[in-house]
Amino acid sequence: MDYKVADLSLAEFGRKELTLAEHEMPGLVSLRTTYGDAQPLKGARIAGSLHMTIQTGVLIETLVALGADVRWATCNIFSTQDHAAAAVVVGRPETGGTAENPKGTPVFAWKGETLAEYWDEAEKVFDFTDEAGNPVGPNMLLDDGGDITMLLHLGVEFEKAGAVPGQDSTDNEEFKEVLRVLARSLENSKTRWTNIANDVKGVSEETTTGVLRLYDRFKEGSLLFPAINVNDSVTKSKFDNKYGCRHSLIDGINRGTDVMIGGKVAVVCGYGDVGKGSAESLRGQGARVIITEIDPICALQAAMDGYEVKRLETVVDYADIFITTTGNFDIIKVEHFEKMKHQAIVGNIGHFDNEIDMAGLAKIPGIVKDEIKPQVHQWIFPDGKKVIVLSEGRLLNLGNATGHPSFVMSNSFTNQVLAQIELYTKTEEYPVGVYVLPKHLDEEVARLHLDALGVELTILTQEQADYLGVPVEGPFKSDLYRY
Ligand code: NAI
Numbered sequence: 001m002d003y004k005v006a007d008l009s010l011a012e013f014g015r016k017e018l019t020l021a022e023h024e025m026p027g028l029v030s031l032r033t034t035y036g037d038a039q040p041l042k043g044a045r046i047a048g049s050l051h052m053t054i055q056t057g058v059l060i061e062t063l064v065a066l067g068a069d070v071r072w073a074t075c076n077i078f079s080t081q082d083h084a085a086a087a088v089v090v091g092r093p094e095t096g097g098t099a100e101n102p103k104g105t106p107v108f109a110w111k112g113e114t115l116a117e118y119w120d121e122a123e124k125v126f127d128f129t130d131e132a133g134n135p136v137g138p139n140m141l142l143d144d145g146g147d148i149t150m151l152l153h154l155g156v157e158f159e160k161a162g163a164v165p166g167q168d169s170t171d172n173e174e175f176k177e178v179l180r181v182l183a184r185s186l187e188n189s190k191t192r193w194t195n196i197a198n199d200v201k202g203v204s205e206e207t208t209t210g211v212l213r214l215y216d217r218f219k220e221g222s223l224l225f226p227a228i229n230v231n232d233s234v235t236k237s238k239f240d241n242k243y244g245c246r247h248s249l250i251d252g253i254n255r256g257t258d259v260m261i262g263g264k265v266a267v268v269c270g271y272g273d274v275g276k277g278s279a280e281s282l283r284g285q286g287a288r289v290i291i292t293e294i295d296p297i298c299a300l301q302a303a304m305d306g307y308e309v310k311r312l313e314t315v316v317d318y319a320d321i322f323i324t325t326t327g328n329f330d331i332i333k334v335e336h337f338e339k340m341k342h343q344a345i346v347g348n349i350g351h352f353d354n355e356i357d358m359a360g361l362a363k364i365p366g367i368v369k370d371e372i373k374p375q376v377h378q379w380i381f382p383d384g385k386k387v388i389v390l391s392e393g394r395l396l397n398l399g400n401a402t403g404h405p406s407f408v409m410s411n412s413f414t415n416q417v418l419a420q421i422e423l424y425t426k427t428e429e430y431p432v433g434v435y436v437l438p439k440h441l442d443e444e445v446a447r448l449h450l451d452a453l454g455v456e457l458t459i460l461t462q463e464q465a466d467y468l469g470v471p472v473e474g475p476f477k478s479d480l481y482r483y
Pocket of ligand 1: 293351
């Protein structure tokens with residue numbers, strides 16, 4: 001078995017935490033019980049790219065329990081939990097796997113990868129072998145942020161064009177690595193990516209940013225296979241993005257800085273689902289929270305939730321903590337850094353690091369980057385002012401802490417598994433396009449998590465159901481309902 005992780009001796013610790021997590025992930029565990037015998041994912045070869053955490057370990061082992069063959073990389077250079085990666089590679093106890101003879105799932109991820117390593121490992125999730133030992137590609141993708149979906153699409157496009165653009169065609173350091181990996185691949189085969197794409201039945205995408213990239217491709221006519229937008233299941237974005245960030249944002253700030261949050265002025269850029277959870281997270285600690293927004297609806301929501309809504313320029317010189325949550329780019333720029341207070345804290349919880357202009361910060365003449373500890377740096381300006389940046393501008397809840405807790409991720413990942421089953425078993429029902437899971441499945445995901453919280457659901461009478469015009473067993477809301 002091939003794999004690349006930090007240290008397999010961490011597997012025992014990882015297994016203990018995986019077992020704890022299973023208790024908190026009733027949705028995933030119930031899918032194992034419901035579908036374990038039927039093996040709906042038998043024959044599926046799933047290439048996965050998603051933060052390699054304990055919770056993701058439970059997701060991977062659920063996919064395997066349903067019959068899938070899986071290969072996994074992380075979708076962020078700082079988010080891997082090395083003990084989780086080790087435990088997944090060694091395998092569940094019943095496999096008999098050990099650190100010397102691992103029998104689990106191939107994982108290619110460790111905390112603190114370089115960008116070059118990140119893209120080298122991302123490519124490896126495409127390298128399956130069939131039962132006869134011959135190389136074969138995946139037939140399903142499971143993505144978070146769209147990186148492996150992009151790699152495959154670009155591979156196909158460059159094969160069609162017969163060449164990969166030179167690395168000097170871009171200023172983006174990360175994209176240079178993508179071009180390097182694809183150029184190497186094209187030297188070995190001119191049809192590898194095209195062959196893989198022909199086999200792929202679909203992709204399930206985890207997050208807002210990845211979904212945006214999928215809709216863009218679909219609109220321009222370049223999407224190669226159907227996609228399920230897991231993010232916009234209600235039981236994903238209205239739970240993980242909101243309540244997950246409510247938990248993990250301050251966890252990241254605390255572990256990174258241990259600064260007292262109460263009484264501080266915190267700016268949250270963006271008041272979408274992640275912004276709402278982040279603002280509540282900081283307010284819960286007693287911070288005085290200010291929101292920035294471009295959308296009048298979200299700005300009004302923020303105001304009516306009791307937050308001040310201002311432009312960044314208005315507050316940049318007196319706020320203590322700055323958090324970006326927009327999924328957009330260039331939110332905190334050099335001109336903002338220059339006006340910040342001494343020891344202001346800056347972090348991002350959106351998917352990509354371009355929300356904060358880290359490249360611009362590094363280019364300020366005379367600036368010095370000083371590491372306090374991994375993923376916590378102070379940037380010292382020529383006049384002695386210091387600004388603390390968390391996780392080098394990458395998502396700090398996973399870089400400085402351990403991301404969202406298991407229970408909320410059980411909701412997200414139950415949607416992921418259902419999406420994989422849908423695309424794999426009902427391929428002909430999904431022509432190329434971007435879909436959300438049907439509402440009855442969304443409601444089912446929520447239902448699977450009620451007992452654990454002692455929730456008593458009121459049952460409609462037939463008369464009440466007729467009055468509302470809905471079935472007694474649901475779905476209860478129209479697709480237009482916003483929750
Ligand atoms: P969303 O679309 O609900 O919210 C983003 C908000 O930012 C919108 O209300 C938008 O109007 C606002 N915005 C856009 N440009 C802005 C600007 N220049 N200034 C101020 N506000 C601006 O998206 P969602 O679901 O909240 O996701 C945000 C990002 O977080 C995405 O990149 C997503 O992939 C990522 N994400 C991260 C998670 C984590 O654990 N760190 C979890 C879930 C999502």
